[in-house]
Amino acid sequence: MQWLDGLIQGVLLGGLYAQYALGMALMFGVMRIVNLTHGDLMILLALIGISLSSALGIGPWMVLVLLVPLAAAIGWLLQRAVLNKVVSEDPLPSLIATFGLSVALQNAMLQVWSADTRSLPGGGIEQASWQIGSIYIGVLPVIVLVAAICLTGGLSQLMSHTRFGRALRASAADVEAAAMTGVNPKTVYALATAIAVGVLGFAAVFQGLRSTVAPADGAAQLIYAFEAVIIGGMGSVWGAFLGAMVLGISQSIGFRIDPGFGILAGHLVFLLVLAVRPQGIFGRN
Amino acid sequence: MTPILSTKGLTAFYGDFQALFGVDVEIAPGETVALIGANGAGKSTFLRSIMGLIRVKPEMIQLDGRPVGGEPPHRIVSGGVAIVPEGRRLFAGMTVEENLRVAIDNASGRDGTWTLDRVFSLFPILKEKRREPAQRLSGGQQQMVSIGRALLNQPRLLLCDEISLGLAPRVIREIYEIMPEISEAGTAVVLVEQDVSLAKQASDRLYCMLEGRITLTGRSGEISRDQIAAAYFGGSDAVA
Amino acid sequence: MSQTQPLSEPAVTVRTQTASGIVAMVIGAGLIATLLSLPFWAEQGTIRSVVELCCYIAIAQMWNLLAGYAGLVSVGQQAFSGVAAYVTFILAQNFGINPYIAIVLSLAAPAILAVPVYGLLHRLDGPYFAIGTWVVAEVVRLITTNVGYVNAGAGMSLRVMTQFSAQERAIGICILCALMLIATVGGSYWLLRSRYGLALTAMRDNPVSAASQGVNVGRLRFLIFVAAAVGTGLAGSIYFSSQLRITPPAAYGAEWASIAIFIVMIGGIGSIEGVLIGAMIFYFADQWFGEYGATYLVVLGVLTLFVALYLRGGLWGVLTRVVDAPWFPTRRRLIE
Numbered sequence: 001m002q003w004l005d006g007l008i009q010g011v012l013l014g015g016l017y018a019q020y021a022l023g024m025a026l027m028f029g030v031m032r033i034v035n036l037t038h039g040d041l042m043i044l045l046a047l048i049g050i051s052l053s054s055a056l057g058i059g060p061w062m063v064l065v066l067l068v069p070l071a072a073a074i075g076w077l078l079q080r081a082v083l084n085k086v087v088s089e090d091p092l093p094s095l096i097a098t099f100g101l102s103v104a105l106q107n108a109m110l111q112v113w114s115a116d117t118r119s120l121p122g123g124g125i126e127q128a129s130w131q132i133g134s135i136y137i138g139v140l141p142v143i144v145l146v147a148a149i150c151l152t153g154g155l156s157q158l159m160s161h162t163r164f165g166r167a168l169r170a171s172a173a174d175v176e177a178a179a180m181t182g183v184n185p186k187t188v189y190a191l192a193t194a195i196a197v198g199v200l201g202f203a204a205v206f207q208g209l210r211s212t213v214a215p216a217d218g219a220a221q222l223i224y225a226f227e228a229v230i231i232g233g234m235g236s237v238w239g240a241f242l243g244a245m246v247l248g249i250s251q252s253i254g255f256r257i258d259p260g261f262g263i264l265a266g267h268l269v270f271l272l273v274l275a276v277r278p279q280g281i282f283g284r285n
Numbered sequence: 286m287t288p289i290l291s292t293k294g295l296t297a298f299y300g301d302f303q304a305l306f307g308v309d310v311e312i313a314p315g316e317t318v319a320l321i322g323a324n325g326a327g328k329s330t331f332l333r334s335i336m337g338l339i340r341v342k343p344e345m346i347q348l349d350g351r352p353v354g355g356e357p358p359h360r361i362v363s364g365g366v367a368i369v370p371e372g373r374r375l376f377a378g379m380t381v382e383e384n385l386r387v388a389i390d391n392a393s394g395r396d397g398t399w400t401l402d403r404v405f406s407l408f409p410i411l412k413e414k415r416r417e418p419a420q421r422l423s424g425g426q427q428q429m430v431s432i433g434r435a436l437l438n439q440p441r442l443l444l445c446d447e448i449s450l451g452l453a454p455r456v457i458r459e460i461y462e463i464m465p466e467i468s469e470a471g472t473a474v475v476l477v478e479q480d481v482s483l484a485k486q487a488s489d490r491l492y493c494m495l496e497g498r499i500t501l502t503g504r505s506g507e508i509s510r511d512q513i514a515a516a517y518f519g520g521s522d523a524v525a
Numbered sequence: 526m527s528q529t530q531p532l533s534e535p536a537v538t539v540r541t542q543t544a545s546g547i548v549a550m551v552i553g554a555g556l557i558a559t560l561l562s563l564p565f566w567a568e569q570g571t572i573r574s575v576v577e578l579c580c581y582i583a584i585a586q587m588w589n590l591l592a593g594y595a596g597l598v599s600v601g602q603q604a605f606s607g608v609a610a611y612v613t614f615i616l617a618q619n620f621g622i623n624p625y626i627a628i629v630l631s632l633a634a635p636a637i638l639a640v641p642v643y644g645l646l647h648r649l650d651g652p653y654f655a656i657g658t659w660v661v662a663e664v665v666r667l668i669t670t671n672v673g674y675v676n677a678g679a680g681m682s683l684r685v686m687t688q689f690s691a692q693e694r695a696i697g698i699c700i701l702c703a704l705m706l707i708a709t710v711g712g713s714y715w716l717l718r719s720r721y722g723l724a725l726t727a728m729r730d731n732p733v734s735a736a737s738q739g740v741n742v743g744r745l746r747f748l749i750f751v752a753a754a755v756g757t758g759l760a761g762s763i764y765f766s767s768q769l770r771i772t773p774p775a776a777y778g779a780e781w782a783s784i785a786i787f788i789v790m791i792g793g794i795g796s797i798e799g800v801l802i803g804a805m806i807f808y809f810a811d812q813w814f815g816e817y818g819a820t821y822l823v824v825l826g827v828l829t830l831f832v833a834l835y836l837r838g839g840l841w842g843v844l845t846r847v848v849d850a851p852w853f854p855t856r857r858r859l860i861e
Contacts, residue, residue, distance in 0.1 A: 034652035085834050091651030093833050095598055096790055100829025103783055107822040163390040170376040170387045177374035180336055182362035182391025182438055219779060223663065226656045230649075264667040267660055271645060274657070278648050 005135045006256045007249060012138070014248025015145030016210060018241045019203035020221050021228035022151055023196030025240035028229065032091070033083055036098040038225055039218030040105040041078075041197055045071050045204035046213040047113050050120050060122050060209055068201035075197025079190040087189065102218070109215035120208030144206045151199055152241040158195075159237065168192055220263075227270040233283020242282050287350045289314045289442050289473050290335070290366070295345045295354075297327075297334045304330040306497040312442060317464065317474040319484035319505065322494035323517060328477045329371060331494070332444050336368055337361045348442075365393045367440035371447045371477075373431040375419040381430055382415040388437035395439040398470050404433040407463050425456035432460065442473045449480055461487055481513060495519050542854060549852030557703050564695035572695050574812070576767045579702040581784060582804045583709040583760040586797065587753040588785035590713055593795035594725045595749040596732055598651070600782040601658030604642070604665045605635035605754040606761025607776030611669060613762040614681045614771055619674075624685055625697050628762040635758030638665075639751045647746070659779070666777035680772030683765075698767050705763060709756045713797055717855040721745065726855070729795055787825055790832045793839030797853040802840050 024038055048070070049063045058066075082101065086093040128139040159165040170178040171185045179185055207213060207221075224247060232243025247266050254265020273281060288311040297305040305327050312318050322328050333339050335346055337358045346354035348364045356364075367388075376384050385401060405412035408429040414422060419430055428448055435443055449457040464487055467474060478484035485491060485505045493501035493516040501508070501516030560579070563572050584606065591597040612634040616627035646657040670678045686694060716722060727735035728742055736742045765771045784807065792803025814821040832839055845851070 032651070034656060036656075082830070082834065091655075092592065092596075092598055092794075093837065095652050095655055096786065097830050097833035099600070099783075099786055100790075100826045100831075100833060102826070104823045104826025104830065107819040107826065110819040111823070166379070166383055166387050166390060169379055169383075173376040173378055174374050176338065176358075177370060177376065178387070179358035180338075180362070180368050180370055180374075181388050181434060182359050182393070183387065184357065184359040223656065223660055226653075227660065230653065258671075260667075260671045264664065264671070267664045267667070270660060271664065274645050274649070 001134055002256055003253070006253045008135060008137065009141075010249030010252030011245055012141035012145055012248070013252055014245035015141065015148040016203065016206055017224050017228050017248050018148040018152060018244035019144070019199060019206060020225035021232075021240040021244045022148075022155060022237055023199045024225045025229050025232075025237050026155065026192055026196045026199075033087060033094045034091075034098075034226070035078075035083070035193075035196075036095065036222065037078070037102045037105055037218075038200070039220065039222030040102050040109070041071075041074065041218075042200045042204050042207065042221050043213050043215060043218045044105060044109060045074075045201055046120070046208040047109060047118065047215070049205055049208055050118050050213070051113075053120055060120055060125070060205055063120065064202065064205045067205060068198050071201030071204070072194040072198035075194040075200075076190050078197065079193035080186075083193065084186050084189060106215055106218060113215060115214060115216070117212040117214040118208075119212045120205065122209045126209050140206075140209055144210065147202060147206065148241065148244075151202060152237050155195070155199075155237045164188070164191060224266070227266065231270055231273050231281055233280025236282070239280060239282045243280065246281065286313060288312055289349060290475075291347045291350075292331075292335070293345055293347065295331070295334060295341060297330050297339050297341055299330075299339075304497055305334065308494075308497070308499055310492060310499065312473050312475060314441065315468065315471050315473055316490065317468055317476065317488045319476045319478055319488035319491045320494065321478055321481050321484050321491065321513070321517065324479075325496075326494040327497040328494055329446060330497075332368060332446050332475070332477060335361065335366065335444065359391065362391065362438055362440075363393050365395060365439075365441040366444065367393075367435040367438035367442075368444040369428075369431050369435045369446060369448055371450070373424075373427045375427055375430055375434075377418075377420045379419060380416050381411055381419050381422065384419050384430055385411075385433055385437055388434040392437060392439040393441075395441060397439060398472075399436040399439055401437070404436060407466065408433060425452050425460070428452060428456075428460060432463075436467070436472075440472055442475070443467060444475045444477070446477045447479060448476075449478065449483060457483070481517070485513075493517055543851060545850035545852060546854040553852075557706065560699055560703050560706075563699050564692055569691065569695070572699065573767060574808075576698055576702055576763065578804060578808045579706055580760040580764040581788060581807060582800060583705050584757050584781065585785045585788035585792075585804055586709045586713055586800045587756040587760075588782075589789045589794060589797070589800050590716075590749055590756075591753045593789065594717075594729045595746045596728065597746060597750060598655045599658040600655050600779065600786070601660070601662035602753070602757045602785060603761075603777045603779065603781035604658070604662035605638065605757045606764070606781060607662070607669070607773075608634045608638055608665060608761075609758030610761040610765035610771055610776055611675060611681075613766055614683055615675065617683060617685050618681060621685070624683060624766060625701065628701060628759070628766060631762050632755050632758055635754040636751055639754035642754075643747055643750045647743075659782075662777050662779075666773050669777070670773045678773060680770060680775070683769045683771075686766075686769055694767075698763065701763050705756075705759050708759065710797060710800075712752075712756075714853050714855070717797075717853070722855055725749075783825075787829055789839075790829050791839055793841030794837075796841050798844075798851065799839050799841035801852075802844075806840075 020042065027033055027035055045067055049067045052058065052066060053063050082097055083094060086097050122140065126140050129136045130139065159169065167178065167183045167188045170181065170183055171188050175185050228243035228247050229240050230243065231246050232239035232241065246269065250269040251262045251266040255262030290312040292308055292310045295305055295308040296303065308331060320328050320331065330339065334341050337356050337360065341354040343352040343354045348366065353361060353364060376387065385404065410426055411429055411433060414426065419427065422430065432448065448460060464474065476484055476488055488505045491503065491505045491508060492499050493513060495516060501512060560575065563575060584602065588602060591599055609631045612631035613624065613627045616622045616630055617624040622630065642661050646654055649657045669675060675681060717725060724735065724740040724745060727738060727740055728745065732742050765776065788803035788807050789800055791806055793799025836842065
């Protein structure tokens with residue numbers, strides 16, 4: 001029963017990780033940029049959400065409605081002001097630029113919000129749960145998982161059936177040829193980053209509701225997102241989703257073996273995948 | 286009549302290396318012009334400059350008399366220019382139809398002369414393979430996708446960069462057979478070719494390039510082989 | 526110091542040393558001598574901060590070798606400095622080995638760790654390699670935090686050091702620092718001037734064409750990765766031995782990566798001079814503005830961003846455009 005519980009909680013945790021990972025899968029698929037501010041942006045959004053909630057006295061769903069457009073705007077700005085200048089075959093400039101930005105963001109958040117951990121009040125939803133036999137299933141984690149499935153499905157549809165998705169995949173395959181076919185890659189990139197960071201708006205609200213956030217937490221979220229993308233196999237949003245499930249389950253099972261082993265188990269599964277199947281579990285050769 | 290495209294003293298550089306030295310070319314609406322020259326003569330650089338992939342001064346390239354040099358590629362496309370790039374450059378991981386749709390999505394403002402159905406009737410094999418990943422097609426079929434993609438941008442000027450390269454003679458013939466239909470639609474065509482007799486046959490006028498300069502120009506039917514040979518390999522000044 | 530090699534027929538010689546290089550070398554020797562004399566006249570606080578500066582230089586130069594030449598951008602070098610430092614503490618504290626000998630012996634640990642890490646991560650390209658190294662550092666940190674033998678999360682103290690007087694400790698650390706600088710900075714310089722130097726420079730400029738010119742890029746990258754792990758490990762061992770205390774968050778903190786990246790990027794990637802300039806700037810900035818904490822780090826981060834966007838060559842890149850006076854000349858010039 002303990003293991004079944006571990007599995008279920010792992011899947012639910014994976015729902016949250018999937019929300020971290022989707023944006024990264026999208027951005028890497030197009031621009032081959034790993035945005036090191038990925039986790040910090042999520043923390044920033046969560047902290048903004050928490051402040052909005054207490055300043056305006058609004059509930060979590062209203063925060064979500066305000067936060068997602070704000071997140072998308074931040075993503076657009078990030079791409080236009082920083083990332084479009086460093087997109088190139090050489091990964092170093094984008095890595096260094098976002099590294100610097102990450103250090104600056106983390107410390108700016110520390111100035112504004114201090115090092116305290118905070119969470120978003122959910123009006124009771126964070127405690128609600130269903131009991132099935134001896135297993136408790138939280139209502140909120142289920143909502144998070146459902147939201148993750150919807151976001152993944154939506155993104156997947158967007159990629160395969162819309163003008164934007166085609167332009168994005170065309171730019172990913174051959175940016176120069178895409179431009180010669182009339183695509184404006186800079187606009188497509190900015191839109192992709194806006195969507196990627198917009199998804200982080202969802203992640204931020206759910207992270208704030210499910211657990212706590214503090215300015216220095218971004219690094220861990222970045223690593224989880226990255227591990228999910230690699231475990232699942234690069235380049236597909238459903239791959240990232242499944243990678244997030246594997247990561248969540250590994251951590252959850254590991255945690256039940258020994259509380260100190262939870263996060264480590266996730267890392268070890270990641271390294272194992274890298275060693276035996278570097279293209280990812282669901283990736284093609 | 287204003288030429289659809291004219292270049293005036295076009296110079297282009299790759300870093301310190303100068304690839305074009307004052308190229309003057311004019312293309313009238315609807316005509317087919319061949320651009321020939323040896324490897325490294327500057328033909329591809331010329332096309333890349335027009336497409337906005339190489340930084341040049343605005344007045345060096347004019348579309349309908351409007352300076353457009355150095356504008357980004359997507360602006361050139363919306364101005365009515367499309368290219369069949371060297372090496373086809375299809376979008377890997379996307380199906381034939383998706384490749385074509387990218388062009389439809391981003392076509393110039395011109396009314397839809399070209400439709401998916403019309404491209405499929407030009408190249409019936411593409412209709413059969415529309416759901417297949419583009420990279421799985423044969424070289425000739427890929428070239429057809431690349432041409433179809435350029436046409437679906439609804440160009441008034443179509444640039445074709447070495448479309449016969451690496452293809453079997455039968456396939457080349459098949460592809461060149463559709464050229465008249467493109468011209469009939471009122472589209473001007475620039476054919477960059479290594480195969481001189483093919484270029485001569487398929488074009489109204491002809492330019493020959495050597496080391497970044499135009500060394501010969503004239504009506505394709507009136508230029509002799511000797512003139513071309515001289516312009517192609519250098520030696521004497523030959524302007525017909 | 527000038528090396529001249531007569532080539533075959535014409536009266537052409539290859540010169541690789543310059544006047545500025547000779548001046549720099551004399552100054553460098555003077556600085557090393559000053560470092561060695563510190564224990565006899567300087568205060569404890571001064572010595573400690575100079576030791577820190579030496580460690581910054583070493584770690585930054587090792588990162589420069591990785592990112593600037595081998596194209597291996599790592600943000601997880603703290604795995605190697607931390608492991609070496611921990612092994613030093615274990616050997617000295619739990620096995621009673623002389624701590625200075627322990628520091629030297631501990632270098633085997635980063636070398637051994639580097640081999641499987643490279644094997645695992647080398648197939649990740651570019652940015653993914655970077656985060657992969659970070660995961661490795663996290664794994665090593667989490668394992669250390671969970672191992673009771675090294676006192677888990679509480680960390681260890683180097684109590685055996687009390688057998689030496691403060692001055693004896695200072696002498697030992699300063700000698701080690703001098704050796705570390707000679708090994709990391711001098712060693713890099715030697716490497717860049719050796720026959721591998723041309724291959725490394727070619728690899729920095731264009732790995733694909735370097736490979737086509739017969740440079741075994743994979744092998745060279747591997748060797749540099751291991752060498753950088755050892756150099757970084759030495760800095761970690763020296764740093765924590767002088768601090769006398771180590772904890773997992775301190776040993777494996779991402780600040781180490783931040784410091785290395787900041788120094789190299791501000792100073793100028795792909796040059797030894799840049800590292801020295803960047804290290805000096807970081808050192809003084811830390812001394813003067815460190816008290817402003819978070820605000821100071823915001824400025825550092827924004828500066829790094831600015832350099833990545835607009836000033837790829839860093840300060841040394843700007844300087845070389847003004848005057849051509851390399852301190853560590855590695856170019857070969859033909860002289861008729």
